[in-house]
Amino acid sequence: MNGMRPISAARLAIEAEGHRHLVKRGWLRFLHLENMPPLVAFLGYCLKLTLLDVSGRKNALDVQVERVDIALPGLPKGFEGVKILFVSDLHIDGQERLAEKLIGLIEALTYDYCLLGGDYTFRSDRESEVATSRMVKIATYLAGRTEVYGILGNHDHYAMGECLNQCGVKMLINSSVCLRRGGDIVHLVGLDDWHYYHADDLALAEQEVPSDACRVMLCHSPERYNLVAKAGYALYLAGHTHGGQICLPNGYAPATCATIPRSLVRGAWQWDDMQGYTSRGCGTSGLPFRFFCPPEITLITLHRQ
Numbered sequence: 464m465n466g467m468r469p470i471s472a473a474r475l476a477i478e479a480e481g482h483r484h485l486v487k488r489g490w491l492r493f494l495h496l497e498n499m500p501p502l503v504a505f506l507g508y509c510l511k512l513t514l515l516d517v518s519g520r521k522n523a524l525d526v527q528v529e530r531v532d533i534a535l536p537g538l539p540k541g542f543e544g545v546k547i548l549f550v551s552d553l554h555i556d557g558q559e560r561l562a563e564k565l566i567g568l569i570e571a572l573t574y575d576y577c578l579l580g581g582d583y584t585f586r587s588d589r590e591s592e593v594a595t596s597r598m599v600k601i602a603t604y605l606a607g608r609t610e611v612y613g614i615l616g617n618h619d620h621y622a623m624g625e626c627l628n629q630c631g632v633k634m635l636i637n638s639s640v641c642l643r644r645g646g647d648i649v650h651l652v653g654l655d656d657w658h659y660y661h662a663d664d665l666a667l668a669e670q671e672v673p674s675d676a677c678r679v680m681l682c683h684s685p686e687r688y689n690l691v692a693k694a695g696y697a698l699y700l701a702g703h704t705h706g707g708q709i710c711l712p713n714g715y716a717p718a719t720c721a722t723i724p725r726s727l728v729r730g731a732w733q734w735d736d737m738q739g740y741t742s743r744g745c746g747t748s749g750l751p752f753r754f755f756c757p758p759e760i761t762l763i764t765l766h767r768q
């Protein structure tokens with residue numbers, strides 16, 4: 464599809480509500496961390512009281528470059544060794560100096576494609592001028608280096624997608640694009656957010672994609688793992704969980720804000736025949752702190768299996 468797909472009725476209906484999003488599924492929805500802002504605020508207050516907020520803020524800016532090799536059956540020859548820079552969950556208005564930090568890290572990397580995994584803003588209930596101006600700076604920089612493709616996350620309004628699109632990021636909102644290396648093709652498919660918006664539409668997204676082709680899914684939350692694996696995708700790239708963001712010293716994430724098996728919370732995973740990777744993200748949401756779960760950008764090298 465040429466250009467950015469217009470906003471869907473599902474997304475428009477929720478954006479028009481104009482208040483804080485809630486997770487509205489499951490009979491235990493009232494226990495969902497995202498539906499309990501007072502509890503999140505109380506946790507932040509406790510961290511401040513114990514002075515742990517200082518190290519939590521410092522940890523949140525300690526962005527790591529994760530280098531990952533992923534082998535895919537059916538990957539065309541021309542894509543052997545292709546490098547993808549995957550940047551997710553920037554929540555760019557939540558951290559001072561994060562934009563400069565990211566650009567500094569990326570400057571030293573070489574890669575063939577850049578993928579943006581959504582969640583560009585800190586708050587989910589309103590658009591942010593600070594987020595927009597910082598994302599313009601980052602997106603313009605990235606688009607000046609390589610092809611950049613992006614999706615929207617559960618914190619994003621459609622207007623952010625339009626802004627990124629104007630900066631040169633090709634936004635995949637229930638749509639796809641052909642990545643070409645010589646005569647070889649990999650189809651990159653992007654879904655709109657399911658977690659808050661229920662705006663994903665796989666059939667619409669892949670209507671121009673042959674079902675026997677090598678396909679890579681870019682979807683903000685890993686929560687669509689089952690659907691996408693059954694559809695025969697080779698690779699699923701996601702963010703959303705932040706790897707737990709605030710974890711115990713052994714790395715265990717008490718809250719993931721996603722209905723997924725534990726193996727999908729962060730890092731590389733496999734579901735049926737599909738490979739997957741869930742980024743810890745490079746920003747924060749809820750609270751601007753991280754513990755035992757450093758932020759990341761991911762440099763993925765593809766291999767033929």
Ligand SMILES: [Fe+2]
Pocket residue numbers: 552554582616618703704705744748
């Ligand atoms: Fe996020």
